[in-house]
Amino acid sequence: xxxxxxxxxxxxxxxxxxxxxxxxxxxxxxxxxxxxxxxxxxxxxxxxxxxxxxxxxxxxxxxxxxxxxxxxxxxxxxxxxxxxxxxxxxxxxxxxxxxxxxxxxxxxxxxxxxxxxxxxxxxxxxxxxxxxxxxxxxxxxxxxxxxxxxxxxxxxxxxxxxxxxxxxxxxxxxxxxxxxxxxxxxxxxxxxxxxxxxxxxxxxxxxxxxxxxxxxxxxxxxxxxxxxxxxxxxxxxxxxxxxxxxxxxxxxxxxxxxxxxxxxxxxxxxxxxxxxxxxxxxxxxxxxxxxxxxxxxxxxxxxxxxxxxxxxxxxxxxxxxxxxxxxxxxxxxxxxxxxxxxxxxxxxxxxxxxxx
Numbered sequence: 001x002x003x004x005x006x007x008x009x010x011x012x013x014x015x016x017x018x019x020x021x022x023x024x025x026x027x028x029x030x031x032x033x034x035x036x037x038x039x040x041x042x043x044x045x046x047x048x049x050x051x052x053x054x055x056x057x058x059x060x061x062x063x064x065x066x067x068x069x070x071x072x073x074x075x076x077x078x079x080x081x082x083x084x085x086x087x088x089x090x091x092x093x094x095x096x097x098x099x100x101x102x103x104x105x106x107x108x109x110x111x112x113x114x115x116x117x118x119x120x121x122x123x124x125x126x127x128x129x130x131x132x133x134x135x136x137x138x139x140x141x142x143x144x145x146x147x148x149x150x151x152x153x154x155x156x157x158x159x160x161x162x163x164x165x166x167x168x169x170x171x172x173x174x175x176x177x178x179x180x181x182x183x184x185x186x187x188x189x190x191x192x193x194x195x196x197x198x199x200x201x202x203x204x205x206x207x208x209x210x211x212x213x214x215x216x217x218x219x220x221x222x223x224x225x226x227x228x229x230x231x232x233x234x235x236x237x238x239x240x241x242x243x244x245x246x247x248x249x250x251x252x253x254x255x256x257x258x259x260x261x262x263x264x265x266x267x268x269x270x271x272x273x274x275x276x277x278x279x280x281x282x283x284x285x286x287x288x289x290x291x292x293x294x295x296x297x298x299x300x301x302x303x304x305x306x307x308x309x310x311x312x313x314x315x316x317x318x319x320x321x322x323x324x325x326x327x328x329x330x331x332x333x334x335x336x337x338x339x340x341x342x343x344x345x346x347x348x349x350x351x352x353x354x355x356x
Contacts, residue, residue, distance in 0.1 A: 070094045079105050122167050122279075125219040125354075128177035132164035132354050133279050140233050141240060143299050144334035150297050151334045157229045159306040165226060165234050166351035168270035168281045169199035169289060175211065183214025191346065197269045199287045199349045205317040205341040208290050208350045215352065222355040227308035228293040228336070230353060231320045235284075235333045237277035242332050243284060244276040249328040256285035256324055256331045264324040267349075284331040287349035288319040295338035315341060323347035 066089050073081040074097070082098045082105075089095060122131040143154040172195035178184035188202040208225060215223040226234070241247050249259055254273055257263045264285075271281040294314035296302070303309055316338045322331030325347050329335075339348065 066092055066094075070098075074101075077105060123164060123354075125221055128174060129215065129219060130170055130174055130352055131167040132352075133167050134356065135159075135163050135165055135230075135234055135278060137162050138233070138238075140236060140238075142229055142232050142302075142334075144242075144332065146242065146332070146334070147329060151299075151336060153299055155299055155302060155304065157233065157302075157304055157306055159230065159233050161306075162356050163226075163230060164354040164356055165230070165280065166353075167279065169287055169349050169351045170211065171197050171270055172200045173197060175200040178211050178214045181214065181218070183217070184210045186210075186344075188344070191266075193266045197271075199267050199270055199282070201267060201287050201349045202344050202346045203290070203348055203350065204344045205290045205339070207344070211350075212352055223352050224355075225290055225292040225350060226353040227306060228291045228318050228320065229303070229306040229308075231289065231291050232333060233306065234278060234280055235276065235321065237280070239277070239333075242334075244333055245274075254285035254331055255282070256322060256326050256328060259285060259328050259331065267324050267347075283321055284333070285322055285326065286324055288323040288326075288337065288347050289321050290348065290350040291318050291320055293318045317341045319348060 069085060069088075070093070073085065074094070079102060082101050085092070085098050086095060086102075092098075122133055124131045137159050139156060139158040141154050142157045144151045145154060172190060175184065176187070176195065179187045184207070186203070186207055188200060190198070212223045212225065215221075235244060237244055239245075243249065243253070245253055251260050252273065253259065255264055255268050267286050270286070273282065275281045276283055292308035292310065294310050295316035295318055296309060317340075319337040319339055320335065322335050322337075326335075330337075339345070
């Protein structure tokens with residue numbers, strides 16, 4: 001584990017010693033899986049399958065050596081079984097599934113079924129309301145063991161109810177509409193960089209509660225902050241990797257300090273960088289995003305149903321996603337920070353969830 005920052009501010013077959021080639025593996029499998037002569041059907045010339053490319057048949061031959069071996073391992077959890085299969089049949093009927101199982105079993109935490117990317121167009125309840133993306137129910141592995149103890153343990157979470165989440169972070173335009181309607185008391189200074197479609201910052205968790213209350217009253221719908229689990233589920237968009245696009249930081253992916261060249265000093269217009277697979281923008285960097293949960297020092301005993309982890313009178317709440325002022329390791333999908341619920345800071349903003 002890396003030194004922690006001050007987050008409050010800022011089965012198979014035995015393998016011989018000498019690895020045999022694909023033909024040797026195939027021969028072993030043939031001997032092991034070959035039916036007893038008394039029960040064998042008519043012999044078929046060429047039934048012995050070698051590791052070569054062949055046309056995909058209309059349907060799998062359930063009597064073939066390849067299919068019988070695959071059926072014997074497909075529900076197992078031994079990496080060696082699937083590697084043996086690929087050694088013998090690198091272009092086989094089940095090669096893609098075998099590679100997917102190896103990738104899944106090689107991960108630090110086995111994730112349940114990946115969530116389904118939303119197919120519907122964004123929803124918008126009023127002209128000044130945020131655009132919302134529908135998110136399907138599903139399950140994922142939440143947390144990380146890459147850097148900090150407070151991001152662990154990795155644990156499975158099932159999001160049982162679908163929801164809508166903001167396509168972008170709430171902008172100055174959207175926040176100013178609340179101020180003009182006297183639903184929000186505070187009008188944050190943009191520090192001379194402009195308002196409009198930039199994400200609103202310098203907000204406390206307490207400020208965000210005024211906005212979701214006003215938005216709910218304005219639309220007749222139920223708006224709120226996302227739970228921490230909902231936020232990470234939406235940010236990952238089905239990807240268990242460090243960032244929603246892969247394992248490493250890449251240029252032109254996020255607005256953070258050192259992520260895209262020179263040190264970033266301000267938030268940029270929302271949706272300036274590519275979205276994730278769910279069509280959500282700026283889930284890494286730009287402004288850090290308040291969620292509903294109280295801060296806890298780890299995920300031990302965290303809810304497994306995607307609900308917010310709250311307790312009466314908590315003074316510290318959670319920020320997710322990192323901001324323009326954070327380095328790449330602090331804008332990972334698992335990155336989380338604590339902050340006093342009633343303190344404002346220029347890097348802190350939010351996005352909203354709407355019940356479905």
